[in-house]
Structures are given as C-alpha cells and as structure tokens.
Amino acid sequence: MKAIEEGRRAKAGEGEVRMETAERGARIRHVLLVILLLNLGVALAKIICGSAFSSESVRADGIHSLFDSAGNVVGLAGIVIAARPADRDHPYGHAKYETFASLFIGMLLVFAAYEVGWNAVQSLMSGESHVVASPIAFAVMVVTLVINLGVTTYERRQGRALGSAVLDADAKHTLSDALVSIGVIAGLVLVKLGFPEADAVAALVV
16 A cells, blocks of 8 residues: 555656646747747848848848847747657656757857858948938837847846746847847947948948
C-alpha cells in the first residue's frame, strides 16, 4: 500500500511539473506574440517612411526591425518544441531547444548587421543622396523608438520572471533596435543641417 501511495504521489508531482511547464510555455508564447505584432508594426512604419523620403538609414532600421519579428517567430517555434514532454529520444525533455532558439536569434542579428552595413557602404561609395529630413520621418522614428524601449523593458521583466533565455535574448535584440534608432535620428538631424551624407553614415552605424 505504501509503495502504491508513493507511486501516486510521484505521478501527481510529475503532473504538476507538466502543468507548470505548460503554463510557463503559454505565458512566454503570449509575450512573444504581442511583441511580434508590435515589431511588425514598427518595421512597416520605418520601411514605408524610409522609402517615401529616400532615407537609407530609416529603411535600414526598418529592415533591422523586420529581423526582430523574425526573431520572435524563431522564439515561438523554440518555445513550442521546448514545451514538449520527455520521450525516448529526449529523456530530459526538450528545454534545450529554447537555448537553440536564442542562439539563432543572435545569428539573425549578425546577418542583419551584414546586410545593412553593406548597403550603407554602397550608398557612401555612390556619393548620391536624395534623402528628405521630413518632420514625418522624425515623428515616425521617435514614436517607434518609444515603442521599442517599452517592448525591451516589458520583455526583459517577463524573461526574468519566467526564467526564459529566449525572452532575454530577444529583449537584447530589441534594445539594439532602439539604440540604432537613436543613431538614425541623429543622422536625420545632420541631414537637416546640410550634411546629406550623414544618412548613409547613420545606416552604417546601424
């Protein structure tokens, strides 16, 4: 009888662990979905604005934000796999896939840096600039900067609360986007002051 009772308790404990794991995964997925929608909105606004006013730096920043969205999708996939229970091939569960997802987000950031940097170099070498430092461009950059800072703070807090490597890595990714936006705004200010090549330089800083 004692052995049976211990067995029941063990099964109950495993059930509670599975429930806690499932709940944690659901909360992380919710955070990533919210941030995915925000990042897509920010990316779209920057890309449209950059194209409308011929700003290479704003457009590059939009591409960077688009990679943030891709990182959210990768994070979601990693969390879904990580939430699976242990099986014969994975006796210790699938939690390591969350770490793999966070590493892949870092790789996306490196790829984005290469793409944006190369476009900036080409722009500088061509010596041509048709950028317009419009008040609308400034407004778009400031608003998206505020959104990114809010997303970074929210995601970092959730990452700590849930002990999630994916949320922590993605928060750093989003923070890099916010820092880049500050550089882009500075570039637009210089363009407004009569230094059109500052836009390409800002894109290179991105």
